Amino acid sequence: MAIPFVLFNSRNHGRSIIITDTYPTMNTRTPFLTHTLPTPLVLASGIWGTTVSLLVRAARSGCGAVTAKSCGPAPRAGHVNPSCLDWGGGLINAIGLANPGAEAEVELLAQAKAELEPLGAPLIASIFAGPPDEFATVAATVARARPDFVEVNISCPNVHSDFGEPYAASPDAAAEVTGHVVDALAERNIPVIVKLAPNVPSIGRIAQAVTAAGADALCVINTMPGMLIDAESGQPILANRSGGLSGPALKPIALKCVYDVRKACPETPIIGTGGVTTGVDALEMLMAGASAVGVGSAIHFRGPDAPRLILDEMTAWLAARGMDDLNAVRNRAHHEPLYAAVPTGAPVPSAH
Numbered sequence: 001m002a003i004p005f006v007l008f009n010s011r012n013h014g015r016s017i018i019i020t021d022t023y024p025t026m027n028t029r030t031p032f033l034t035h036t037l038p039t040p041l042v043l044a045s046g047i048w049g050t051t052v053s054l055l056v057r058a059a060r061s062g063c064g065a066v067t068a069k070s071c072g073p074a075p076r077a078g079h080v081n082p083s084c085l086d087w088g089g090g091l092i093n094a095i096g097l098a099n100p101g102a103e104a105e106v107e108l109l110a111q112a113k114a115e116l117e118p119l120g121a122p123l124i125a126s127i128f129a130g131p132p133d134e135f136a137t138v139a140a141t142v143a144r145a146r147p148d149f150v151e152v153n154i155s156c157p158n159v160h161s162d163f164g165e166p167y168a169a170s171p172d173a174a175a176e177v178t179g180h181v182v183d184a185l186a187e188r189n190i191p192v193i194v195k196l197a198p199n200v201p202s203i204g205r206i207a208q209a210v211t212a213a214g215a216d217a218l219c220v221i222n223t224m225p226g227m228l229i230d231a232e233s234g235q236p237i238l239a240n241r242s243g244g245l246s247g248p249a250l251k252p253i254a255l256k257c258v259y260d261v262r263k264a265c266p267e268t269p270i271i272g273t274g275g276v277t278t279g280v281d282a283l284e285m286l287m288a289g290a291s292a293v294g295v296g297s298a299i300h301f302r303g304p305d306a307p308r309l310i311l312d313e314m315t316a317w318l319a320a321r322g323m324d325d326l327n328a329v330r331n332r333a334h335h336e337p338l339y340a341a342v343p344t345g346a347p348v349p350s351a352h
Helices: 052-060 102-119 132-145 171-185 203-212 248-264 279-288 298-302 306-320
Strands: 002-008 016-022 030-032 035-037 041-043 065-067 084-086 091-093 123-127 149-153 192-196 217-220 224-227 242-246 270-273 292-295
Touching: 041 052, 041 306, 052 065, 052 102, 102 123, 102 132, 123 132, 132 149, 132 171, 149 171, 171 192, 171 203, 192 203, 203 217, 203 248, 217 248, 242 248, 248 270, 248 279, 270 279, 279 292, 279 306, 292 306, 298 306
Parallel strands: 041 065, 041 292, 065 123, 123 149, 149 192, 192 217, 217 270, 270 292
Antiparallel strands: 002 016, 030 035, 084 091, 091 242, 224 242
């Protein structure tokens, strides 16, 4: 089967080399909780909002599941511009969780669910809130649209914390929020996915806490806090001053977090998200322990067909090595290394 294979180098400003090669079709079907996804790729929350046509486009472009933009208890305008910037190593954004509110989101989610169902792509609703019990209220509201899963964004500040520490930073706070959402969705039997933050001392401990509280799966990771400064003015570039980093610069952090969470929670499904731009990036995420792979900023860097390009590259890489199934690479980073883990014989550096 001849399929165009696009080699993409994110460090080469997006320039691509297109090669036509012949290789077998890969088995992309991916078991995930109550569903079997047609592909391992999941549209990450936020990149395409909750516009129904765009969520459907993501599924048609190769995403096996799609995540809507996070919604909260009330309409929220978000931050003023500048709120997002491509800084060369990725994106930095402070959109500010702009959304129409959970009540308005229900109709959009229901319409998206109806159009995604024939494509075999599950819908993931994403929520945030203020106090822990408010997460339950928002979860119950979006559940009326009958999404296949609900993702819980716990990176928002804990209103009961003296320093506004995010729920994601504390095992106890993260577990409390998770418990409220699990209880709110129990009667509707909607699985809960908790989205973890990277900027914590031990992401494994947070993962264990939320799974003990009832989380069915984990999304690893959210963006990493950062800042850009304009040297001429000496001021932060974003109107919010700081924002979240995504894109290629985030990938090494995401891989380490996925690896740590897989070790901490060996049986829990994980959506590995952060910096995936190419097929090899996606395969590395599976090797680190992800069950499925989130795709977000790649759509900015490579265009709306990024998921399909990533799938083609995954297929080509595997075929070149005599593989046609994703299971051949899953959790590979957790296997014993093939090289000798002994000192190389290099001299010990001496003080001068």
